Amino acid sequence: MKKWLLHPAAKPLVFALCLGPFAWLFYGALANQLGANPAEALIRSTGDWTLRLLCVALAVTPLRVQFGLAPLARFRRMLGLFVFFYALVHLLCYSWFDMGFELGEIVLDVAKRPFILVGMLAFVLLLALAATSFNRAIRWLGGKHWQALHRAVYAVAALALLHFFWMRAGKNHFGEVAIYAAIIAALLAWRVWNHSRTKRLKAATR
Template identity: 65%
Template sequence: MKAAFRQALRHSRASALLWLLCLLPFAWLAWGAANDALGANPAEYLIRATGDWTLRGLCLTLAVTPVRLIAGLPELARFRRMLGLYTYFYATLHVLCYSWLDMGFEWADIAHDIAKRPFIWVGFSAFVLLTPLTLTSFHRAIRWLGVKRWQWLHRIVYVVAMLAVLHFFWMQAGKNNFAEVLVYAVALACLLLLRLNKLKPTLKK
């Protein structure tokens, strides 16, 4: 059974299938926006949904290495970059929806809002830190930076994860609704602990 699953993961169509699956939320949101099916406040729905999918993508990306090691599925490594790129894609949509639908691309107002409201500042900081990770997610960047420097740079993802959860926590604080925040916080904490445990031998060197 495991051998068959590993063979399926190695299949050339596995990447195409993951690509389509990652694109489904965007397709649903685009269809909903075009057909007025996003509820009474579509702008808020889009901002919230793109943020949710960014967090989910971050969880899935961080889960690749622990699951690969625990389950003995080295084939999973080839999907990590795609998941990371889609996480950034939804993060970019989240920022665009806020900038356009909430702020009307009024850049002075956006800058003031980021400085004034801590949860937006934290979320924007997470997006800024995620940008260099995305730009250096390709093989050329690894060769250019060197493996060790590339690895250290990409450990910023731990900071991004913490900032993303804090952003979501502060956003939900006004509604006094912390159930979802707890789910993401526990999931990301477990994933980060597993990854940090894997890195201990490297960090001691």
Template identity: 70%
Template structure:
């Protein structure tokens, strides 16, 4: 009988799997566009659209950070082939979130947007997270890995951990005006668990390498 992990890897590696994941990842955006044009976003559709796009950015960030733990603990190495695509979806939803804010809140007033970034801390940290995502998206291709070198590329892409912290802080400050922290706490707990698992795994590798004094080479799968 074929092991369950092997069957799952075959499904993940199927030629139809990646297009299916792409389609599923696109559905929230398609639904939001449909809801906006059909007046399904409530009394304040602009605010609902901006916040929903921010929520989906955070959800896809959680998915990206969950890939490595699932890959390692589930024995599903084929999951790694989805990381880049889902990471680009994080950037896509972050761009749509920023675009919606610039359009509906600021009417593309560049001076006003810059003043808002300086004046409001939650806008500032959100913009910093977007700038880091821009750097990761711009270097997410194989050519960038060759140009930068694997080690430099790895160090750059560990900025995803800073992005996670900035995203939660952005969400926290945004919700602080309404004193509503329940959803923030859920995302913070999930991201803390995912990052804590990475720290625990790194400490284990260091401890395993300590007796020999050589340590272990860095893994190329740090997402």
């Protein structure tokens, strides 16, 4: 597994896999294959892929630590940037198809509908994470401050999940919500457990 993760083709392959859903949606829109309401299909699908890739990105560290797969860290930044990419496309689809790029209408909609406000907050946090995901930003912020900022990814996950829940609540579709909630809860629980274990190990070696 480590050998494959370090292969020169690994990163291009992961890039292609992450870009695949967008390419399919783009083709589907051009070929009119997104159903009776293509605008809604684009908004929903880009939101779904944002949440899916967020779960994948959050799983990198647990998998790396638990299975000793250090090379997995090579893909974390790319996955995080793809989360931001799909969130940005999701926001653009909403702003275009639902709001016609009318800034005033978007502001009113954010104030009127809590699930839109929650989604916007998640996007703002993602923007901060994407903007500081590069080596220069790490040097500028310092390692500790950078790590503290990037722990906000779990706040992003919670906000994204709440946004998704409110969207599905209107149609009483809670099955997918429960799956994503279980995945994010498990990943957060692992993070808390690992932090506690690390502290205990450090205390034992003093």
